[in-house]
Amino acid sequence: MATSFFLLLALGVGAQDLKPRVAAYMNAQVEVNHFKGAILIAEKGTVLVTEQYGPATSVSEEPATGNNKYPLGSIAKQFIAAAILQLQEKGQLHLQDSVCSYIAKCPIGWDEIKILNLLAQTGGIRDPGRSSNSEMGSGLPDSLVGESLEFKPGEKFKYSNSGYAVLAAIIEKVSGEPYRRYLKNHIFIPLGMHETGFDAIPEASEGAPAHGGNSITPNDLGSAAAYRWDRVYSTVDDLYRWDRGLEGEELLSEASRNAMFTPYTDGYGFGWAIMKEFGRRMDTQAEGIVLFGSAIRRYPDDDVCVIVLSNSGNADAGRISRDLAANLFGKHYELPVEPVAIHVNPAVYDSYVGTYELAPDFILVVRRKADRLTIQGSGQSEIEIVPESETRFFARGLGAVVNFVRGPQGHAIQLVLQQGGGDIPAARR
Numbered sequence: 001m002a003t004s005f006f007l008l009l010a011l012g013v014g015a016q017d018l019k020p021r022v023a024a025y026m027n028a029q030v031e032v033n034h035f036k037g038a039i040l041i042a043e044k045g046t047v048l049v050t051e052q053y054g055p056a057t058s059v060s061e062e063p064a065t066g067n068n069k070y071p072l073g074s075i076a077k078q079f080i081a082a083a084i085l086q087l088q089e090k091g092q093l094h095l096q097d098s099v100c101s102y103i104a105k106c107p108i109g110w111d112e113i114k115i116l117n118l119l120a121q122t123g124g125i126r127d128p129g130r131s132s133n134s135e136m137g138s139g140l141p142d143s144l145v146g147e148s149l150e151f152k153p154g155e156k157f158k159y160s161n162s163g164y165a166v167l168a169a170i171i172e173k174v175s176g177e178p179y180r181r182y183l184k185n186h187i188f189i190p191l192g193m194h195e196t197g198f199d200a201i202p203e204a205s206e207g208a209p210a211h212g213g214n215s216i217t218p219n220d221l222g223s224a225a226a227y228r229w230d231r232v233y234s235t236v237d238d239l240y241r242w243d244r245g246l247e248g249e250e251l252l253s254e255a256s257r258n259a260m261f262t263p264y265t266d267g268y269g270f271g272w273a274i275m276k277e278f279g280r281r282m283d284t285q286a287e288g289i290v291l292f293g294s295a296i297r298r299y300p301d302d303d304v305c306v307i308v309l310s311n312s313g314n315a316d317a318g319r320i321s322r323d324l325a326a327n328l329f330g331k332h333y334e335l336p337v338e339p340v341a342i343h344v345n346p347a348v349y350d351s352y353v354g355t356y357e358l359a360p361d362f363i364l365v366v367r368r369k370a371d372r373l374t375i376q377g378s379g380q381s382e383i384e385i386v387p388e389s390e391t392r393f394f395a396r397g398l399g400a401v402v403n404f405v406r407g408p409q410g411h412a413i414q415l416v417l418q419q420g421g422g423d424i425p426a427a428r429r
Contacts, residue, residue, distance in 0.1 A: 021327050021378045022049050025335055027321060030054075037310030038068050040236035041324055045244070048328070050236060054311075069195060069233045070309035075165070075285045076232035077164050077244075078260075078271035079183050081119055083171050085256040085270070088289065092174045095119070095259070099366045102170050113153045115170070118163035119271075122262040124149035125162045140231040152336050154229060157266035159359075188238075191245040196234040236307045239296060243305040246298075261300075277322070278331050283317075295321040304328065316400065339394045344387040346371040351411045352404050356426035360419065365428055366415075375402060 022041070036054030040047060052068055087093050093102075095116040100106035107146040110125075117123040126149070150158060158407045168179045175182050180198045188196045234242075245251045252260070261283060263274040270282045283298040293310035295317035306325045308317040326333035349368040356364045358377075365376045373393065376382040385393035385402050400419045407413040417424045 010060045018328060019049055022051075022324060025323060025327060025333070026051065026053065026320075028336050032338050034312075035320070036308065036312060037070060037308065037315060037316055038236045039263070039309075039320070039324060040240055040305070040307040041328060042240055042243070042305045043328070047240070058282050059205070068309075068311075069235055070294065070311050071199070072232045072234050072239075072309070073285075073297055074161075074271075075239070075294050078285065079187055079232070080164050080167050080171065081260055081270035082252060082256075083175075083182055084115065084167055085252055087171065087174050089253055089256060093170070099123075099166060099170070102173055103166075109149050113149075115167070117153045118167050121157050121159055121163065122154050122265050123160065123163045124151045124153050124155070124158065125160055125166070126150050127160050127162050154265075157264075181264055183232075187245075187251065190250060191241045193238040193241050194235065196232065198231050199233055216258055234309070237309050239309070240305060243296070243298060243307075248304075278326065278329050280329075282325075284321075293317050297321045297325055299325070302329075303340055319419060328361060338387075339388050340384045342388060344390055349373045351406070352415075354412070355429045356415050357425055357429050358424060358426040362416070363429075377417060 016283040018041070022039075026035070026039065026257060030053055038052040039050065039236075041049040058249065061227060084093070084095075088095060093115065095114065097115050098111050099113045099115060099118065103110065113123045113125070118125075170180045171182055177185065184197070187193070246257060260270040260273060261274060262269055267274050269283070272285065274281070274283055276282065277297075277299075280299050281301055283300060285294075293312050293315040295306075295308045297306040298304070304325070306321045306328075308315075308321045308324070310317055325335040346368065350375065352366050353368050354366055356366065362378050367374050367376070367382075372384055374382050374384050375395075384397050385395050387393050391404045391406065393404075394400070395402075400417065402418040403418065404412040405414045412426045412428055414425055417426060
């Protein structure tokens with residue numbers, strides 16, 4: 001089988017033509033990349049395609065049902081942003097407030113951080129090191145007390161989990177409701193998102209947040225983090241209800257919605273990345289530099305929504321959602337085929353061994369193990385990468401490709417990670 005991808009041009013639009021094309025694409029994802037999950041494509045309020053692949057899997061304390069529930073990862077930061085905006089509408093806080101207005105014994109330098117900075121990822125709060133059993137790291141801000149900021153608040157964009165954990169604690173303190181109960185009562189129930197919730201933490205174990213002023217303590221931060229954003233699960237149907245809820249004023253006022261979808265520094269809104277794709281405006285969740293099993297893409301000018309959820313953290317949901325949108329819009333997309341491994345002299349691997357920096361807090365380590373080459377990201381499992389050529393390697397079943405770029409001396413000077421429909425360069429350290 002050819003090692004290159006077969007390029008397809010989707011011809012025509014409409015549900016009748018769309019369904020067989022989507023079926024062919026997703027069957028290839030199942031066969032080549034072992035995708036297990038669910039997809040949904042909707043346009044102008046009508047669901048054009050929705051399908052599940054693989055057995056039902058429950059991520060909550062409830063038994064599995066016919067409606068597969070999948071972890072949302074950073075999509076749930078959007079719910080935190082909506083909650084903060086609701087509280088502003090009620091006059092209980094303001095986006096220009098300093099976070100130190102809500103934190104007892106606020107760390108030095110934090111007084112310059114506004115709530116808006118945390119929402120727009122310009123707060124400068126450091127993220128703790130990534131945990132090996134968490135896809136995004138714990139994001140526990142109470143462990144950062146005494147830590148200096150990475151940069152002056154508002155100076156630049158830096159994707160952070162800790163900032164949103166602080167926001168979750170602020171929601172609890174200001175509303176007087178436990179964080180997840182607030183989301184349930186003010187977002188999930190009003191929108192009919194009855195299959196959306198939190199895994200692992202029984203509701204009966206929740207304690208009400210401490211009252212007595214707006215002073216968040218380290219205990220409050222730890223409590224909020226115990227059932228933080230990355231423990232939210234949902235279904236494609238419920239996530240589409242979320243999309244629909246962002247179109248009217250049942251959930252947020254027009255002013256709040258405009259604030260959420262305004263591109264601030266580096267095009268990041270409140271829980272959303274706002275960019276151009278296929279010549280159209282596109283809103284999607286922003287992630288750290290790893291493969292995630294969840295993706296939502298909204299094309300507001302076309303009233304199109306594409307959702308991909310998987311119970312595998314290694315699923316390239318971003319790439320799949322991009323290709324499904326290309327299918328709908330009649331743009332080029334790539335049908336995955338099984339890459340063919342070739343034999344390469346293992347001595348070549350020595351020129352690739354080393355560390356590569358995708359971001360200051362995300363490092364890729366390449367190792368040679370006898371006649372095998374492996375790669376490991378910060379806080380992730382080590383995986384083998386297999387050669388398609390002397391410089392191009394793939395990870396079986398993950399849909400990720402690593403290209404090594406050699407310098408004049410023959411040693412790699414950088415690698416380029418292909419995932420999510422994009423190329424991410426990483427310089428050798």
